[in-house]
Amino acid sequence: MKIGYLVPEFPGQTHGFFWREILHVEAAGDDVTIFSTRRPSDHTTHEFSEIAKARTLYLTDLRFRDAMSWLGAAIAALALLARDDVRSLRRHGESWFKIFGLGVVGARLAAICRRENLKHIHGHSCADAGYVLAFSKLSGGPPFSLSLHGDLAVYGHGHHFKFGHAKFVACVTDALRKQVQTHLPDIAHAPQLIRMGIERNPAAKKRGYWSPPRTLRIVTVARLNHMKGHQHAIAAVAALKQRGVQIRYDIIGEGDYHSEIAAQIKSLGLQPEVNLVGPLANDQIVEQLSLYDAFVLPSVGLGEAAPVAVMEAMGAGVPVVCSIIGGTPEMIEHGQTGFLFPQCDEAALIEILAHLADDPDARKRVGSAGQNHAHSSFLTSVSATKLMHCIRQ
Incomplete structure (x- = not known):
């Protein structure tokens, strides 16, 4: 199965688990395309860092050869702004500028996924990356899922929108799973408990x-x-x-x-x-x-x-x-x-x-x-x- 894997500012100093998870998924026979919203701002010291950077497609890289794809993404994002559920994000504290910008990135991600024939994207963040994945799906991209790594309050606004469009939400602790059930009881799919892990070294x-x-x-x-x-x-x-x-x-x-x-x-x-x-x-x-x-x-x-x-x-x-x-x-x-x-x-x-x-x-x-x-x-x-x-x- 060809899937996408989205981690903000990948690879970061605390991203060892994500890299290990990718390797295990690939070892089981699946094909992973790595995405990140932007390049990491901090220097990392992991052995895998350079390999991971070379494999990662950074969605906000601005290159002249991508000008037409950015234009198409901007047009798609403008269409998203007319949706009622997108317009409702303004009532939850998000600005039109932010919504449009993330919509453009999401529409660009959708176009790449269609080109690469990706069947699913998993995102390891429920902040702005959650918006990007939701906008990708609404722009014709594949289904997506999210991992919640901390309290909902840490990840900003719009969780009903993000989680509502997701195929499922994975929580790394049972406490977080119960938090999602309490605060978002009407999302279609029950949150899953999928813990993070280590290697038996x-x-x-x-x-x-x-x-x-x-x-x-x-x-x-x-x-x-x-x-x-x-x-x-x-x-x-x-x-x-x-x-x-x-x-x-x-x-x-x-x-x-x-x-x-x-x-x-x-x-x-x-x-x-x-x-x-x-x-x-x-x-x-x-x-x-x-x-x-x-x-x-x-x-x-x-x-x-x-x-x-x-x-x-x-x-x-x-x-x-x-x-x-x-x-x-x-x-x-x-x-x-x-x-x-x-x-x-x-x-x-x-x-x-x-x-x-x-x-x-x-x-x-x-x-x-x-x-x-x-x-x-x-x-x-x-x-x-x-x-x-x-x-x-």
């Missing part, structure tokens, strides 16, 4: 070395953004240092919150304990995870759903310590396959890390149980198989 196995008691090496893998809650983990490091714990905290990732994090580290005098590593390629991260005693993700607010970095840490046999956000309670059984704490609750985070610092056996027990759970529940091969099953139905 032998190189990711915990290497058996755990730091001695009263010593702890912890890591966070996440973009440097306020919602990831790095500030709470840094505060916990300061508290544990005062208790006499020999602690080391590595922060892997990059982002617009770098200067604030660096300032906090300096103000607390934690330069010897906290290290801003910067971004690493996905395969490097998997190898590095096995060196740590715990993985920490103290995210706050909306937008987090089923963090793949948490799955990868679990798959490496490293105990994970996560805030209760999105689907983390679905992923982790507290005290058994990992640890959970309320958002922004630094005292709870400190006590969990103090427990792990004092008890290397607990690290090993929880890390092993988390690894078994990850390998039985979070595999990309499973998600890719279910995605294609839903597309074919």
